[in-house]
Amino acid sequence: MTSSAEGIGARVTRREDKRFVTGKGRYTDDMTVPGMAHAAFVRSPHAHAKVTSLDASAARAMPGVEAVLTSEELVADGVGNLICGWMIHSKDGSPMKMGAWRALEGDTVRHVGQAVAVVVADTPARARDAADAVVVEYEPLDAVVDALDALKPGAPQLHPEAEGNLIYDWEIGDQATTDAAFASAAHVTRMEIRNNRLVPNAMEPRAALASYDEAEEHYTLWTTSQNPHVARLVLSAFYNIAPEHKLRVIAPDVGGGFGSKIFIYPEEMVCLWASKRTGLPVKWAADRTEAFLTDAHGRDHHSEAELALDADNRITGFRVKTVANLGAYMSLFSSSVPTYLYATLLSGQYAIPAIHANVKAVYTNTTPVDAYRGAGRPEATYLVERVMETAAREVGMDPAEFRRKNFVRSFPHQTPVIMCYDAGDYDASLDAALKAIDYAGFAARKAEAASRGKLRGIGFSCYIEACGIAPSQAVGSLGAGVGLWESAEVRVNPVGTIEVLTGSHSHGQGHETTFAQLVSDRFGVGLDTVSIVHGDTDKVQFGMGTYGSRSGAVGMSAIVKALDKVEAKAKKLAAHLMEAAEGDITLEGGTFKVAGTDKELPFFQVALAAYTAHNMPEGMEPGLKEGAFYDPTNFTFPAGTYICEVEVDPDTGKTEIVDFVAADDFGTIINPMIVEGQVHGGLTQGIGQALLENAAYDEDGQLLSGSYMDYCMPRADDVPSYRLMTTMTACPGNPLGMKGCGEAGAIGSPPAVINAITDAIGSNDLVMPATPAAVWQAIRQGRTAEAAE
Structure with a gap:
């Protein structure tokens, strides 16, 4: 694969933005x-x-x-x-x-x-x-809006098909082994955790x-x-x-879609x-x-979590009970979110030998709930990372070193909850984040803040997610109604311009740029000669679309397979035209060359020869167009460490994020600038959940936060200037080594923010959103508890 100034790794400005920023986009309402x-x-x-x-x-x-x-x-x-x-x-x-x-x-x-x-x-x-x-x-x-209330005897019943409003009572993991771990534990951390309901609010x-x-x-x-x-x-x-x-x-x-x-x-x-x-x-x-x-809402979990540790502070077991509110009806993929997209990530980045999770999904008189940016992975990460931070505090261990002590270090790693992590280096992300945040200097910054009457805290989140949602045989065995492969077709036109038809769909991710960069890198052609076609069932072969950070790892891998076929045919034709052995043909900088000679043909001439068909190898069909379907061999597993540093005003409860560092491992990165934009957006959504957003209902089922007057979206002054960095371990499960980046920020940031605030105020009794009123009340309750002791 040859590189170019516009190819893999280049910070190319998004081509589609010209029409978007000039008001020339064509949306459905247009x-x-x-x-x-x-x-x-x-x-x-x-x-x-x-x-x-x-x-x-x-x-x-x-x-x-x-x-x-x-x-x-x-x-x-x-x-x-x-x-x-x-x-x-x-x-x-x-x-x-x-x-x-x-x-x-x-x-x-x-x-x-x-x-x-x-x-x-x-x-x-x-x-x-x-x-x-x-x-x-x-x-x-009578209506019921809280999932726990909906399970109580005598609660209003929504559907005759679901007695007691219970949709399913599902479990994963080995209960006996997990219970045994708790029976012999030296320390057990217990928490009740609420993951608040969100409204997607695409632009x-x-x-x-x-x-x-x-x-x-x-x-x-x-x-x-x-x-x-x-x-x-x-x-x-x-x-x-x-x-x-x-x-x-x-x-x-x-x-914008964000799953909704x-x-x-x-x-x-x-x-x-x-x-x-x-x-x-x-x-x-x-x-x-x-x-x-x-619009389908997101999140809304009530959970009880227990973490078992041995005398050396190593995790021996993890036990979780979750009640998931799915709203009034079951949306298209809602059932999978609190099960296979959530509980299978409860091992986090940690080598936990025994895990058992029970999930009950429940009907309530609220808007249906389904996948929202991250879809189960944010809920899992929030639970795991809040428990990890709390456990570290309870045993008196530095939260970074407690995590490090329990990291997975050898790969592949089979978790007790289905997932097999294929590659990663969690120490590298943690080390990069610790250095960037100047963790060693935090104590001095905390003291300086105290001199100004402010409470300063620092919080960690070491997230992992499963992206790509495949292979199809695996998800089929878990109940999915469709396969989760992807398709692509590459059409080289007679003059050498290229059309890529992809079953993926772009709704803000920059596919028209990154997908073209892949072709540019492969064939050495300019981005302006490549067009990306998607989103029309009459133009594009059947494809599965975009969600679950699958466009790169799955969608682009399908394009790679189609490019392989195009290149193989083009090289065979070039060899015939230059009277050379096929094995001696190379493609460099947009030119086919015969190794060891000065013979060469530009890409467009070979394309033209394929369509004029005047001089073709025996048995070769005219044209230069190939299609491919790609079904991954495994999920991909992006991971990283986020560290948030906050200052809290104890008199008002107002939280200011003074620093936020994100160290991510996304595998191969096609366009760093677009990846950074994806992370910025995800971090902002995650911070919105942590500090501001909440879909609230009254007891009669009326949505109290049904407008922007009542539902607080993050604005520029709510978020810091993020500091981003990447480490890299290539994913072995796809030809590009990609892992996915679109959901990471929303997955990893909420626990980092809440862990930082609870560290600052010295109270762990805080739920999202951590509004000034909620933080102020938690400070007061913490002081009251201290006085009582």
Whole structure:
């Protein structure tokens, strides 16, 4: 593989940013088609209620209204219920209990914002006005919003399929071995840990434009999707919207996803169905209130954790019980998040010989919960790293050295919870972070802060995550409803320009740049000669999309396989043209050369020869186009050490992050600048969770934090100037040695922040978000406890 100034490792400015920063992006809500109508949904104001009647007569008579459609018509037309695509079995072998979820509900609503009808009108304003005119009568029912309360006897029941609101009671690990470790432990650390609920809040709200062509019996859907092919598959195979070959799904520019745009939501289904029903193209674009109420939320775990140590402070066992709130319905991948994406990472970076975890997933009258940046890995890391920090304090050991003492050091390493870590050097990341933060000088900085009346603290987080979510055979055996490979096609055109068609999808990650860098590095051609095509099921072969930090390790590996085939064919043709042995052909700087001679042909001439086909080796087909599918042999395991240093004002509880160091091992890095941007974004989201964000409900199921007036997003003055560095161990499981970087910051930062604050205030009784009020109260409670002692 030859390198170039624009190839692997180059800090190339993102090519796609020209259209984004100049306002030339093309998002779903920018799309228009002739005769387009607009949809507005009638949504429940109740968290739990029977729908007793619905009168749309006044709405149907309003100007510009084309139709008001309800659950009755939806069911009559045979539109299927929404599903969860990952089967989980309880520890007794019984399958998870999936409650029925209609795209429009005509019987019982189970969360505020659930749609009961849709209005189609000629303008968005008229559609909204008519939606307000639909009269729906409800019989309110008792609601439950906390997962622990939902499991109590006598709690309101959401679905007849799930007795006691329990979806599944799942476990992983060896309980007997783990219990034995605790029986002989020299010290046990015990904690109750809450991982707060979050709202994704992508820059672009969800949107859909559906158009039905009656003459062709064909549907087209423009939508904000991270995986358009999977959307087409689910809409056709499970929801009975259209045959797969009669449905085109296009995901144009997408302004952020963070996991929340993986799933199929009721609105996309209804727009497609309504387009056929009305004979009009139908567009819907969410406002921010709808996004708060209906986008899949993230996190929301209650956990009890116990860590067993021997007399030498080595970990001997880890025991976890988690109750996961999945909201009112099971979203597409929700079942996998608190199980195989969470509990399998409970070993962290540590050589823990015995682990047992029990997870109970529960229905509540809240917005459904599914994958959100990190998807289970942040929840696992927060739990592990809060417990590690607490254990170190309890045994009087430096938290960095306590972690170091328990690191995994030999690879491959088989954990007790499925994962087999293939490569890593956790000491290297810890050492780099300690040096960058000047850990040795912290005591002096703490004393100086105290002289100003401030409390200074430092906190660690040594995270690990599993990315790529594969191989397909493995995830299939764990209940996944799809394979998790990726596809690519490389088309070399007659003049040597190159089109790469990828099943991955970019919604802010910079694929148009990094994927082109890979081709530039391989063939020695300029980035301006390479185009990346994605997001359209009529243009691109079936692919699985982007989530779980898989675009590099899986998506780019598929491109590498296709490039291998293109190069092999091109070299065979070049050898024929230059009358040389195929084994003597090299490709250097965009030129095919015969080793030991001055014979050479530029890349574009070989490409042209493949299409003119005047002089081809016997049996070779014309053209220069190859496709490939890549199924990984293992997950990838990015890891790193984050250290946060804070100052807390004891009089107000306000926390200032004065320094934040992130040392990550992402394996091979294609574009360091883009990776740094991904880490910055992840760190900011993680700090937002730690300090500011929280989706709060009242006891009746009303979302109290349903707008930016009540849900605090991180702003520039909430975050520090991060200091980033990387160490590197190549991943042996893919041809590029890549591990994934998109979720790391959000995974590793929350525990580092909370560990730093609890270190500063001398109290461990603090939950996220650590708002000034929460920190102030924790300080007061800590002082009261000290006085009582």
